[in-house]
Amino acid sequence: MQRFIILCLLISVFSCKNKEAKISEEKEITNHLPELFSIMQGSFDSEIQSQVDSTYFNISLHMYPIWPDKGNFLYVEQALNTKQDKPYRQRIYEVTQLNDSLYSSAIYTIKNDSLWVGKWKSPKDFDTLSMSDVSKKEGCEVILKRISPNFFKGKTGDKTCKSSLYGASYATSEVEIMEDKIISWDRGFDDRDEHIWGAEKGGYIFNKID
Numbered sequence: 001m002q003r004f005i006i007l008c009l010l011i012s013v014f015s016c017k018n019k020e021a022k023i024s025e026e027k028e029i030t031n032h033l034p035e036l037f038s039i040m041q042g043s044f045d046s047e048i049q050s051q052v053d054s055t056y057f058n059i060s061l062h063m064y065p066i067w068p069d070k071g072n073f074l075y076v077e078q079a080l081n082t083k084q085d086k087p088y089r090q091r092i093y094e095v096t097q098l099n100d101s102l103y104s105s106a107i108y109t110i111k112n113d114s115l116w117v118g119k120w121k122s123p124k125d126f127d128t129l130s131m132s133d134v135s136k137k138e139g140c141e142v143i144l145k146r147i148s149p150n151f152f153k154g155k156t157g158d159k160t161c162k163s164s165l166y167g168a169s170y171a172t173s174e175v176e177i178m179e180d181k182i183i184s185w186d187r188g189f190d191d192r193d194e195h196i197w198g199a200e201k202g203g204y205i206f207n208k209i210d
Helices: 002-030 033-039 047-052 123-128
Strands: 042-045 059-066 073-080 089-097 102-110 134-136 142-148 151-155 170-178 181-189 195-198 204-208
Touching: 033 089, 033 142, 033 170, 047 204, 059 123, 059 204, 102 151, 142 170
Parallel strands: none
Antiparallel strands: 042 059, 042 204, 059 073, 073 089, 089 102, 102 134, 102 142, 142 151, 151 170, 170 181, 181 195, 181 204
């Protein structure tokens, strides 16, 4: 009887260890945050798209990691390719994992953003910028889902991102992130859901150039 009890205990312990190993393995498999964060980094532009369709501008997009000790943060700068010294958008993105399949890219504005123009070339300079110098744009985070290896797709919530740009009431973003490109469709709508600003045909296609 004693041998039987010992055998049952051993089987129970072995079974628990197998379950723990399986859970650990599943967590490792489903954690694609490093993959997402990696393919979001780099310099991009929409030159090819602008050459094919004149309704699209050649826009430069720079996304580089900052604050490695705080998490997964990116400094993001967008400008007309011919006016990169005068960007029209400067943001900080925080990329986090929500669950096994969903990820969030939260957006922060920067106080005195003109001081940081071109600093994507020297990301360590952001060590002097603190969280008290940035403000989160509530409701404007993009929720992304991993579709396949190195391919994530997502969008903002329904009318959750408030915007007053050009008389808009809210803004939306639809994003596809791949290893060699990012497709981003940002649009503004008024309180009657009429399109106020942003590309009409579809998203900007930013090809990775560095």
